[in-house]
Amino acid sequence: MPRLRLGVALLVPAPLDSEIDGLRRALGDGALERVPPHLTLVPPVNVRVEDLPEALAVLRQAAARHSPFVARLGPPTTFAPATATVHLGVHEDEGGEIVRRLRDDVFVGPLERTLTFGFEPHVTLADDALDDRRAAALVALSDYVVEVPFDRVHLLQEQRHGDAHRRWVPVADVPFGPRRVVGRGGVELELVVSSLLDPEAAAFESGEWPDDEPHSAATAVPAGCRPVVVTARRRGEVVGVARGGVGPDRRELCSVLVARDQRAQGVARQLLAAFGHEADQASAGGDLHDEPDGTAVGGRAQEHDRGDARGP
Template sequence: MRYGIAVFPSKKLQDIANSYRKRYDTKYSMVPPHLTLKDPFDMKESELDDFVKEVRHVAERSEPFKLEVLRYSSFYPVTNTLYMKIAETEELRDLQQKLNEGALEREREHPFVPHITIGQEMNYDELSDVFGRLKLESIQHEEMVDRFSLLYQLENGTWTVHETFLLGGRS
């Protein structure tokens, strides 16, 4: 099975992200707008229980964090992706590190750049046009994040939530 860990921000921010994703993100219908904390990785289902226990332990030892959108940005020329750049607070970096070290270490696709994707696999002209406009727009948004989700991928490429974890063990 293929798993991943992500934060789903508030409905308000997801709605804003989707207003772009609908047109520019080839994975629009695969998963709601999210901030990836752990890149997709393969794991046997038999390892899931132990993995989840570790993740719970990380969640309990971590704190809610402020998610602040800084600006629109792009990974071009590495990939033709547009995203909302998220401030890398100490709490966020700390959480991401804990989810990717020790018993939770897995293959990684990218270095950690906190972001919410709003467009991907765009052709150059469109990317350049849309990004040119978005660079002129200011986006001011911040919110507190108190949870994250472990997801798994179905055969059709979509993702289902296996479990949510509350930061700081709050309930």
């Protein structure tokens, strides 16, 4: 039975990720090129392919229980002699308590596994440091303390790349905050705004994308923009996806795709509204619906000259 090797983590955001990677590089961390700087919530676990939707649902449910927070890390310490790490521990303050509660929320169902050691939240700088190098690092970095903001949780998958090396690749992200449900009391949709197209949404796109149209345009992030993916679910099933990019002075909708059996029910309109709201957060401009080249009329997403918008 096919299985996926997954993990759940808080990824250190930019620009602090580069700072942490600089320390990892200086300490000769062997995992530097294999995994981004992170705080592990669920260590590697084998999950059946058919259980992936449940794993993604666990992340959505957990993220809905929390708000963005700040964790204070450092100074460096070690788990030696149990393991020869150099790592940044998480302070036992409000941020540390949130990390522990979040870990309990995601360590369930298909993501639960037997552990060798108890949970000690940390960001690894080196996982196999020699004694003399480890001792020197703890002294040299004894004043290193950093506050790291976290606004989302990530699902990572171990993948083999062209060079045959295995790497941990983020495949889904869920921002912290209450569930966004529209159409309560009628045709309800759960909307998630993320940076990554999660595996369920990717499978949906592959199955629904028109055969006579290129898919590549939807995957390109416009220059100067951060990626925005809006995924709509109805009763847990993906029924629509919008993709594009937003920046301080630019917004570009690349694609809107709605399930064939869900069209003419306002799904595209809700996707566009969520994308527009995200764009408004990135700039002082108006809502996407006010722009002439990206409108929603009667629930139908119109084509415009900056990408393909397909809807009911």
